[in-house]
Amino acid sequence: MRYVSADQLIPGMVLGQEIHDSSGVMLVQKGAQLTRENITHILYHGMPGVYIDDELSKDIQIKEAVKPEVKEEAVLIVHEFFDRLEGVIDLPPDEKLVQLMVENVVRDILSNDDVVYNLIDIRTYDNYTYCHSVHVGIISAIIGVKMNLSDEELTDLVTAAFLHDVGKVYISPELLNAPRRLTPEERDEMMQHPWVGYKHLCAEFSFSENVNLTVLQHHEWYNGKGYPNKVKGDELLLTSRILRAADVYDAMTTKRPYHDPYLPSEVMEYIMGRSGMEFDPAVVDVMASQMAIYPVGCEVILSNNRHAIVVANNSGFIMRPTVKLVDTGEILNLRSSRESYNITIAKLLM
Ligand SMILES: [Fe+2]
Structure with a gap:
């Protein structure tokens, strides 16, 4: 498989x-030949790109950190939790369902033995908040596993990630989605959301204090x-420092x-440029060595102008993946092969 932008x-x-x-409604089946209508649909739904199968990429396997069906279900459950909270659905929010979903996500990530994680997300954007919350949960858990968090800490981290912007339920949608600079008063209101969310979670639910x-x-x-309390360094929970990044x-x-x-x-x-400032350097170190900046299946242009597809990442050396040349099919490991030590990746095509 390889990734092709829309x-x-x-x-x-x-x-x-x-x-x-x-x-969650299926638009096109796996294995289907794309029609002009399908492509219009993909563009209409704002998907950035999709994975396709062809001769060149048939031996490239893409393994996601969390099974797509688990991720989709998590988005639906987080969406419903927020809808119930906002009164869109006339039922009380179900924290048990959220906890169950968190356990499924954590289990998937713990059972994934990939050393470098592929994080291209193929999603539609019309429910940004819920997709974002779930994706932040997945990224947080990936970092948390690498930082040896206990199972309990991982569960707390993913739960907090799913709910981190719960305070925004109390901010007007016009302000949330304003495609402009906010006024100082509006920014103050926006900056209340962590505090409002915290108070609400403490009062209404029985999630852990962490x-x-x-x-x-x-x-x-x-x-x-x-903001809101200007807490710094190790006085912040490690889970908060991971969630921030x-x-x-x-x-x-x-x-x-x-x-x-x-x-x-x-x-x-x-993120590396803001290490020690906005972000915990220990968190940045883990991200800089373990998150795939050249995800498997993506096309790249090499410094010798050859066109290639990323076939694998090398743990700890995310700038030097293994690639397959498009014209000859030759495999080059930029990390270890002698012929490629002076070849760099000039451009990622996404
Ligand atoms: Fe936030």
Whole structure:
């Protein structure tokens, strides 16, 4: 399989994965040949790209950190939790369902033996908040596993990630989605959301105190310049420091009303540049060695102008993956092969 961005899709390409809309309805089956209508649909739903199968990429396997069906169910459950909270559904929010879903996500991540994680997310964007919450949970758990968190800490971390923006339920949608700079008063109101979310979780639910505190601290900075309480360094829970970085990583790699998605490599550079300032250096170190900035299945242009597909990542050396040349099919391990030591990746095509 390989990843092809939506604007490069051509009728007749064979889909390597099922495509669903945000409510879980299947739009196109795996193995189907794409029609012009399918491509219009994919573009209409704002999907950044899809995996396709072809001769060149038939031996490339894409393994996601969490099974797609687990992720989809998590999005639906988080969505329903928020809908019940906002009164869109006339039932009390069900925290047991959220806890069950968190356990499924943590189990999937713990059973995944991949050393470097592939995090291209093929999703539609019309329910950003819920997809974002679940994806932040997955990224947080991946970092948490690498930092040897206990099962209990991992569960707290993913629960907090799923609910981290719960305080935004009390902020008007016009303010939340404003495609402009906020006024100082509006920004103050927005900055209340960790505190409002924390108070609400404490009052209405029986999540652990660590979950509630992680939600409260998810906009605090490592250097104490965040909000709402300007807590810093090790006084912040490790789960909060991980959630901060995962939240930023996912928000920046996703298309939003006010920005196009940044490449994983650009986001990692941003996060590394703010290590010790916004982000805990220990968290940044783990991300910088374990998150795939050249995800498997993506096309790249090498510094010698050859066109290649990433076939594997090398743990600890995320800048030096193993690639397959498009014209000859030759495999080059940029980490270890002698012929490739002076070849770099010039461009990621996404
Ligand atoms: Fe937030």
